[in-house]
Each structure stands twice: as structure tokens, then as C-alpha cells.
Amino acid sequence: MAIILAIVMVVLIAGGVGGYFLLTGNGSADSAADRPANALPQLWKAPASASARERQDENGLRSMWFNNDDVIYGDSEGVRAYNRKTGKKSWTVETPKGAGEVCAMSKDASYEGVGVVVFDAGGDDCSYVSVVDTDTGRTLWSKNLQDGSGAEHRPRVVVNKKVVAVTIGRTYAGFSVSGANKVWQLTSRGHLCTNSVGLSPQYLAWVSNCPDEKPQTQLKIQDLEYPSIHSKIEGEKRPIEQILSDRPLTLLMLDGSSADPDRYVQTYTKEGKPDHSFKLEGELKDLTFDSRSTYVDDDEQVLVAQYGADKGLAAMDLKTGKLLWKKRGTAATAGVDDPGLIAVTTSPDSGANARNPLLVSIGLRDGKEKVMGTVYDPEHSLPSPDSMSLTWNGIDKTLFVQGEQLSDNRPSVQAFQVPPGRWRG
Numbered sequence: 329m330a331i332i333l334a335i336v337m338v339v340l341i342a343g344g345v346g347g348y349f350l351l352t353g354n355g356s357a358d359s360a361a362d363r364p365a366n367a368l369p370q371l372w373k374a375p376a377s378a379s380a381r382e383r384q385d386e387n388g389l390r391s392m393w394f395n396n397d398d399v400i401y402g403d404s405e406g407v408r409a410y411n412r413k414t415g416k417k418s419w420t421v422e423t424p425k426g427a428g429e430v431c432a433m434s435k436d437a438s439y440e441g442v443g444v445v446v447f448d449a450g451g452d453d454c455s456y457v458s459v460v461d462t463d464t465g466r467t468l469w470s471k472n473l474q475d476g477s478g479a480e481h482r483p484r485v486v487v488n489k490k491v492v493a494v495t496i497g498r499t500y501a502g503f504s505v506s507g508a509n510k511v512w513q514l515t516s517r518g519h520l521c522t523n524s525v526g527l528s529p530q531y532l533a534w535v536s537n538c539p540d541e542k543p544q545t546q547l548k549i550q551d552l553e554y555p556s557i558h559s560k561i562e563g564e565k566r567p568i569e570q571i572l573s574d575r576p577l578t579l580l581m582l583d584g585s586s587a588d589p590d591r592y593v594q595t596y597t598k599e600g601k602p603d604h605s606f607k608l609e610g611e612l613k614d615l616t617f618d619s620r621s622t623y624v625d626d627d628e629q630v631l632v633a634q635y636g637a638d639k640g641l642a643a644m645d646l647k648t649g650k651l652l653w654k655k656r657g658t659a660a661t662a663g664v665d666d667p668g669l670i671a672v673t674t675s676p677d678s679g680a681n682a683r684n685p686l687l688v689s690i691g692l693r694d695g696k697e698k699v700m701g702t703v704y705d706p707e708h709s710l711p712s713p714d715s716m717s718l719t720w721n722g723i724d725k726t727l728f729v730q731g732e733q734l735s736d737n738r739p740s741v742q743a744f745q746v747p748p749g750r751w752r753g
Contacts, residue, residue, distance in 0.1 A: 653695030
């Protein structure tokens with residue numbers, strides 16, 4: 329979601345302390361008569377803590393990280409690591425002194441094993457940032473970025489090899505991963521500017537419209553990991569709605585009236601120069617870009633996003649702007665694994681139904697599916713795919729599902745493994 333400036337600028341498994349819930353390690357313990365023949369083995373299931381802060385936007389409490397052995401969840405009670413195969417708790421992140429409950433996490437951890445957690449600094453002010461080693465749960469550093477505005481913040485935090493970048497309240501800044509030193513801070517070009525900012529692990533993209541400056545409108549793209557790589561594009565006035573991908577850099581931009589603006593998908597070269605721009609019209613107008621169900625493949629030049637009122641999936645060719653395929657029924661993506669997109673769907677085209685969604689692998693360009701199994705819970709507590717938070721671990725061929733149970737509105741975390749004989753690759 330865009331940030332507009334008028335001035336200068338999981339889950340946690342809470343069933344018991346240290347406890348875990350191992351259900352069907354071999355997938356054979358369930359004796360329910362309606363268990364599908366292709367039900368995926370459920371490795372474990374655990375209750376999680378509910379939170380009013382939980383969202384499925386880019387920095388809600390639906391993030392799941394991995395290290396070599398664990399999957400890491402966050403909820404209002406904390407951020408904890410659980411063994412991917414057994415569900416046994418490995419560690420818990422320590423809450424900084426003076427901080428409250430967890431209210432956000434970076435969507436992903438860095439490849440180097442660093443994640444970012446945001447705690448409540450008091451008064452629903454989500455501004456206490458902690459940088460965490462995902463192998464051990466040790467806090468590398470913490471910093472309270474409370475700005476005194478008293479407003480409830482919806483922070484955005486990202487991390488790469490070198491920089492932790494944050495937008496919290498009036499703070500738009502980057503800090504070194506190693507020592508919390510501020511390495512950049514965004515400031516307005518003039519006194520009358522309106523600005524929109526997109527933030528991703530690799531890029532800061534910033535469109536400014538400043539009647540008191542020349543040029544009046546400008547897009548600045550800054551590589552957060554390599555400061556020498558940047559570009560300025562004069563005359564770009566379309567506000568940034570969000571960054572859809574880093575590779576290639578792909579922006580969702582708006583143009584027109586604030587009530588119903590036109591939307592554009594804009595890509596850029598590695599040098600930061602404009603490449604392709606496509607107006608979302610016709611069938612493409614039905615694309616929606618939930619941050620956890622949007623994927624761009626650099627090699628195939630394909631964008632996948634949610635589609636239509638039922639929140640299915642569709643793919644767009646980033647070389648031509650054409651719709652490649654679309655899927656009926658509700659669906660959500662879990663990740664990508666050779667040779668395709670991993671998704672959970674209730675699409676009748678796949679043979680699924682609302683009660684027992686399917687895990688499928690989808691060809692990026694042709695949309696062809698292979699069903700890997702039914703995502704089945706004997707308590708029938710799984711929500712619809714669009715209400716799930718999904719993560720795929722390609723090493724173990726394991727799907728992790730976090731979502732609110734339909735039976736009693738209690739959230740849970742579940743792990744399902746794809747048997748070797750059903751794997752598409």
C-alpha cells in the first residue's frame with residue numbers, strides 16, 4: 329500500500345510453554361470416514377494466539393521464516409521457532425525492555441539469516457524495532473523509533489544483506505544490519521511536496537510531486553544493498569501503490585482521480601530505466617495484488633496475482649501485457665518450486681471443493697496443474713485459501729498453513745508434507 333506524505337518526509341504455537349502438538353507423523357492416524365484418499369500427511373498441528381493486529385498485508389503477523397531446521401512464526405505473544413518436522417519449539421525472541429506485544433514482522437528474513445520484528449512501544453505505537461538472528465533467536469540490536477506523534481503506526485520493515493529499511497510514522501530510514509547505524513534517511517525535495525514510497529528488500533522507490541521545485545515530478549529508484557546503483561526519472565507523476573517484485577523491479581502505479589484511478593504495472597531494467605508499462609484494463613482490471621499471493625518470475629517474465637471476485641489466480645505476460653491464464657475458485661500461493669508455482673485452491677477445475685482444498689503445482693506460462701494432494705484436517709478447521717497464510721519449504725516439500733479455524737475461530741498452524749511419489753518434479 330502506498331504511503332502518502334504531505335510533509336518532509338506464527339504462529340506462535342501457544343498450546344503450552346515449550347510444548348508442541350504432534351498429530352499424524354506418518355499420515356495414517358486419522359480414521360475419519362471422509363478422509364480423501366490423496367490427503368497429505370499432516371506432520372503436526374498447533375494452536376496459535378489470536379491478535380487484533382493480525383493482517384495479511386506486507387507486514388502483518390502472518391510472516392513465516394525458515395532457518396536450516398525450523399519454521400519461525402510470530403503472533404501477539406511473541407516470535408518463536410519450531411522444528412519443521414516435529415513442531416518442537418526451538419527458541420523464542422526476547423521482548424526488549426520497555427516494549428509490549430509483537431505487532432509486525434518483515435515478510436521475509438534475509439538469505440543471511442536475519443529477520444526484523446516490530447514491538448509495541450506503548451499506546452499502540454508499533455515502533456520498537458528488533459533485528460533477530462533466525463538461527464538462534466538472539467536479538468542483534470533493538471531501537472525505539474517512537475516519534476511522539478501518538479498515532480497508531482502501520483510499520484513496514486524489510487531486510488537484506490546490509491540494510492534494515494523501515495517506514496514507521498515520520499521515520500523513513502535505513503540502518504546497518506550489523507550495528508544499527510543510520511545509513512540513509514528520506515527527506516522531502518521541497519516544502520509543498522506530496523510523496524509516495526514503495527519499499528522492498530532490494531529497492532526504495534519514491535515518486536515526488538513538488539510544485540516549488542524543478543523538476544516538479546520525479547521518480548527516484550535506490551538500490552538498498554548497493555548505494556551506487558540508483559536512477560532518477562523526471563516527469564514520472566504516477567504515485568506508487570506498491571512494489572510487486574525486485575526481479576525485475578515491478579511497480580504498481582496509479583493515474584487519474586483518487587476515487588477510481590487507473591492502475592499500471594511498470595517494469596524497469598537492471599539499470600533502473602523504464603521498461604514495460606501496461607494499463608490494467610479489460611480482463612486485467614480484475615487483478616488484485618495481495619502481497620502474499622503476488623509473484624513475479626524474472627526468467628519467465630510472468631506476473632501471478634489474485635483474480636476476480638472469488639480471489640482465484642491469473643498470470644500476466646510481462647513482455648506483452650496479455651493475460652496468459654486464469655483459475656476459477658479461491659486460491660492462494662505458497663511459493664515457487666521447480667517447475668512451477670505452488671498454490672492451494674478450491675477451484676472446481678482442479679477437482680477441489682471448499683471443504684477440502686487441493687495443493688497444486690501450476691506451470692507459470694501454460695497454467696497446467698498437477699494435483700499433489702488434498703490439504704485435509706480431520707477437524708475440518710481449515711479456512712478458505714484466501715484466509716490462509718501459506719509458506720512452502722522446497723527442501724522438505726512441506727506446506728505450512730496458518731489461519732483461523734472455521735470451527736471455533738481459533739487460529740492454528742499446520743504442517744503438511746508431500747509424499748515423494750506425488751511431487752511434480
